Amino acid sequence: MSLRPTQSGSGFLSFNSMPPRLHITADTEEFDIDTIQQWRDEGFDVTYLPRRGGGRPYADKLTSLADDLELGEAYAIVAYGQAATDCLIVHQKPMPHLCALICFYPSDIPNPTASYPTQMQLQVHLAAGQGFAPKFPAFVYDGVSPGFAENDVDEFDPAASGLSWSRALSAVRRGFKMDVDLEKVVGVGLPVGGLYESLEYPQINPASRMKHTVPEPYVNYVSSQTGGVDRPTIMRFYQNFFAPLPPSLSTRLVSRIASVDRVVSEFILTFRHTHVIPFLLPGVPPTNKPVQIPMVSILAVRGKKLEHEHVYWDQASVLEQIGGLDPNAVPEDWKRKGCKRLPVIGVDQAKGVYDIEEIADDMNKLVKGW
Missing domain, CATH: 3.40.50.1820 (Alpha/Beta hydrolase fold, catalytic domain)
Structure with a gap:
């Protein structure tokens, strides 16, 4: 973490004498x-x-x-x-x-x-x-x-x-002319990291992560409504419902933006659905289907500690890729009004994040009259 203070002290901001x-x-x-x-x-x-x-x-x-x-x-x-x-x-x-x-x-x-x-x-x-x-x-x-x-x-x-x-x-x-590099605070492999770090480094003990949270943190995987609203429930979630992860699981960081107290990570999650994954697909039995899904994690940090994390992904895309959602299963009353296909995109979502040229010819294909 870098810092250029006009006056200084000790603690999170690593000052030399007096805090601002x-x-x-x-x-x-x-x-x-x-x-x-x-x-x-x-x-x-x-x-x-x-x-x-x-x-x-x-x-x-x-x-x-x-x-x-x-x-x-x-x-x-x-x-x-x-x-x-x-x-x-x-x-x-x-x-x-x-x-x-x-x-x-x-x-x-x-x-x-x-x-x-x-x-x-x-x-x-x-x-x-x-x-x-x-x-x-x-x-x-x-x-x-x-x-x-x-x-x-x-x-x-x-x-x-x-x-x-x-x-x-x-x-x-x-x-105060302070320059705090939050990306280093939540850098890859550090216990204070969010979902991206948890997937990259599943060996990190949940108890170690809890040492790096504010007294009342929460984690919300918005698309599946999983996570925890305090330290005990977060600990229980990561200890009992996060792992084991499919051995095929991998992540690819696409972008990361650090603001004054937030770190936003955009990444691609890739796996074969060989295990039940409670945080992502709670209750869904393994289908052995391949999945690629863009995800966004927004990590809030207070004084070098995790305050909360919001994680978003398109659950309809995941369900389509594992065979749990048929984009052609349009309700009859929708069909009568001209809807021929549900606006659900499968693996092409991830392809478009990697390289927009891969899906350029298919852009707007769901837009009627395009």
Whole structure:
């Protein structure tokens, strides 16, 4: 893992002296401990600053946060609600050492066309119903209310919270000039790896993998709804229902993209169906049929530990290849309306991922009138 910090410390980010300082501020006297811990897991020195009525005393506290920092050191602020509004007002002026300001659902944006210091990473996260449209960087989340990023309130929304977290973490790391190579964290053969690593290195003990997870991880093989929602069920799943794998099984990594807290792996899984495979085809007896299937694994990492994994594949394609689904078995009422074949693609799915030219002549063959 590579890192180019402006200030440093120990732990996940491998600093040399002091970890980067991050202040969370909000309207309540106490704040969501899970969010605070998330930032600490990523290697930040986190303190909480309650707004306590705001006004001049609060503004003075905001402007004094860098008083004990030395040349070259920096800090970031993550603010919520009315505190976020106050921060947007106070920090229009350049603040020494402030490298990032993240504002979640400010209650108001007094100056939506304001300009902010270019050396500061600014990011605002809004619920669509707030109706704000600032000219500075902002993300809007549909179907949620202010509070969507706080685990301990009724308005918490897991999807919006996860997406906003990734964006906020990315902005803060840019502010501190951090470069974290997550692909090395989940590299081939490392226990923290996901399904791709599990298939490549089945000899790795499940108990060893569990040492590299957050306290409440989950694994969801979406297409078969298998996996586990906590450490005990994940352990049971990998110990009793993952192996033995068919000896013919092999993987070929097609692409891998590492973002700020996600690693996305696209790979081809190839095997002959000589064994029951509970994670892929639960309850289906061996057919001895060959299978090639593209798969996508999305691995979420928090502080060098596995937080969760989502795995996707086309189950209809797998069933077609083993003889469990006939694309020509079209319901009669569909036939009467002109449908001649189910839109299911077998092994050609994998061929098209390897080399698009192999299937170029068959592209759109299922599209009526092409």
